[in-house]
Structures are given as C-alpha cells and as structure tokens.
Amino acid sequence: MKLGFHVSIAGGISRSVERAHDLGCTCMQIFSRNPRGWTVKPLDKNDIAEFKKARERLEIAPVFVHTNYLINLASIKPDLYEKSIEQFVVDLERTEALGAEYLVTHLGSANGQKEEWMVDRVSDAISYALKLHPPKATILLENTAGEAGDIGYTLEQVREVIARLHDSPQVGICYDTCHGFAAGYDIRTKNGVDALAKKISDTVGLDRLKGMHLNDCLRDFNSRVDRHWHIGDGKIGLDGFKLLLNHPAFRDVPKIMETPKNTEEDDPKNMKVVRSLIT
Ligand SMILES: [Zn+2]
Numbered sequence: 001m002k003l004g005f006h007v008s009i010a011g012g013i014s015r016s017v018e019r020a021h022d023l024g025c026t027c028m029q030i031f032s033r034n035p036r037g038w039t040v041k042p043l044d045k046n047d048i049a050e051f052k053k054a055r056e057r058l059e060i061a062p063v064f065v066h067t068n069y070l071i072n073l074a075s076i077k078p079d080l081y082e083k084s085i086e087q088f089v090v091d092l093e094r095t096e097a098l099g100a101e102y103l104v105t106h107l108g109s110a111n112g113q114k115e116e117w118m119v120d121r122v123s124d125a126i127s128y129a130l131k132l133h134p135p136k137a138t139i140l141l142e143n144t145a146g147e148a149g150d151i152g153y154t155l156e157q158v159r160e161v162i163a164r165l166h167d168s169p170q171v172g173i174c175y176d177t178c179h180g181f182a183a184g185y186d187i188r189t190k191n192g193v194d195a196l197a198k199k200i201s202d203t204v205g206l207d208r209l210k211g212m213h214l215n216d217c218l219r220d221f222n223s224r225v226d227r228h229w230h231i232g233d234g235k236i237g238l239d240g241f242k243l244l245l246n247h248p249a250f251r252d253v254p255k256i257m258e259t260p261k262n263t264e265e266d267d268p269k270n271m272k273v274v275r276s277l278i279t
Pocket residue numbers: 142176213258
C-alpha cells in the first residue's frame with residue numbers, strides 16, 4: 001500500500017524526498033512554494049534534477065503537489081478570482097516541471113452564495129486554467145469539511161464540477177477522510193465505509209479516486225469543522241481506519257497523512273499505527 005506524508009521543502013524541494021524516505025514513505029505530498037504568499041521564486045534547474053533523481057532512487061511515487069492556500073477558485077471578488085486562476089496555473093506548471101503526477105486543490109469558498117453559483121464559479125475557473133495551460137499532470141479536486149462558505153463538501157458537488165469540465169481525463173479527486181467525516185460521511189462502521197465506496201462510485205466514479213488524505217478528525221461527526229488529528233486518536237478512531245484501509249475500493253489508492261507534526265515522534269507514530277492496521 002502506498003503511504004506517505006505531506007513533507008516540508010525547507011532547504012530545497014529535492015530535500016523533501018529524503019525526508020519522506022526517512023519516514024518510511026512510498027508516496028508523498030509537498031507544496032512547490034510558500035503556501036501562504038503570492039511571491040514565487042522560479043524553480044531551480046539543479047533542484048528539479050536532484051528531486052527527480054532522488055525520487056527514482058528512493059522509489060517514491062506518486063508525488064502530490066498541493067496548491068497555494070491563498071488561491072480561491074470560487075472567490076466573489078473579481079481581482080482575487082483572477083489572481084487565483086493565474087496562480088493555479090503557476091502551481092500546475094510547477095507540478096509538471098517537477099515531474100509530479102498530481103496537483104491537489106480545494107474548490108474554494110464564497111460566503112453567502114448559493115451552492116449552484118459556487119459550482120459554476122469553480123468550474124469556470126478551472127476550465128479557464130485548462131485553456132491557459134492544457135495540463136499534463138492530473139488535477140485532483142479535494143472534498144472539503146464544509147466550513148462556512150466552502151464548496152465541495154458533498155461528492156455530488158465535486159461530481160458536478162467534473163461534469164462541467166466535460167469529464168476531462170485530466171481531473172480526478174483526492175478524498176480527505178477528516179473533511180469527509182466532518183461533512184457527514186461516517187466511516188466508523190463497515191456499513192459506513194461501504195456506503196462511502198458506493199457514493200464515490202455513483203458520483204465521480206472510483207477510477208477518478210487517485211489519492212486520499214488520511215487524517216483523523218479532532219471534532220465531532222458532521223461538525224463541519226476541519227481539524228486534522230492523529231490516526232486513531234480522533235473521532236474516527238482505529239476501527240474506522242482499519243475498515244477503510246482494508247476495503248477493496250480503497251486499498252490500492254495512495255494515501256497521504258496531513259496529521260499534526262508537533263513533535264519529531266508524531267509522523268513515525270502515525271505511520272506505525274497505519275501500518276499496524278493493514279491486514
Ligand atoms: Zn487534505
């Protein structure tokens with residue numbers, strides 16, 4: 001089973017590969033730049049070459065790149081909306097320059113707007129970006145927890161966006177277990193995990209499920225609050241993760257943990273817990 005973490009790119013993007021390998025990752029996720037700023041330093045050619053070499057040597061695949069946090073593809077504000085599309089394209093180009101397989105993006109938020117308006121807004125943004133830069137990498141839409149103003153907290157909404165992109169083969173999904181749980185997809189029981197597999201199959205299709213974010217949830221089921229927690233220690237719990245990890249629909253999907261890193265021990269412990277649940 002492909003397992004990994006979101007790892008830091010401090011000291012250069014190529015350094016992230018070693019970091020992931022040391023944690024026992026067989027896949028990984030990174031930001032390609034500072035996720036909380038607009039300024040972009042061009043990628044360094046040597047860094048790219050080193051990154052690719054290290055990945056091959058340490059057999060880490062696939063690589064997920066996560067978009068910048070300032071991007072909001074559903075923004076009501078015309079200037080931020082435009083800037084978001086432009087910066088989304090920058091992230092897409094960087095993902096491809098690195099030879100990474102996937103670019104993960106949230107769908108965006110627009111407080112006070114109707115669901116349908118937001119679906120339109122996001123679809124238009126991505127559609128425009130695809131015209132500016134026909135992608136080689138696959139764009140993965142990530143389900144959200146459904147915090148105030150968020151779009152993409154139901155799989156039907158995600159399906160609708162993909163439909164409006166004419167079912168482009170360059171678009172898939174990354175399912176976040178914490179977000180899903182907070183938004184009302186219960187995976188604490190076998191029935192719940194079966195229902196989630198069926199829901200994904202009936203909406204976006206299991207073939208579009210290219211990655212999962214494996215996170216426990218600190219807050220209650222259906223709380224609509226996005227707070228990631230250590231695997232097994234949150235409200236989903238060990239039994240839920242055991243059922244999910246071993247479910248035939250999810251077994252072969254690469255999984256990335258975005259669990260808290262408060263101490264050096266956190267990542268190794270989460271990896272150990274997850275591995276112990278695989279039967
Ligand atoms: Zn996530």
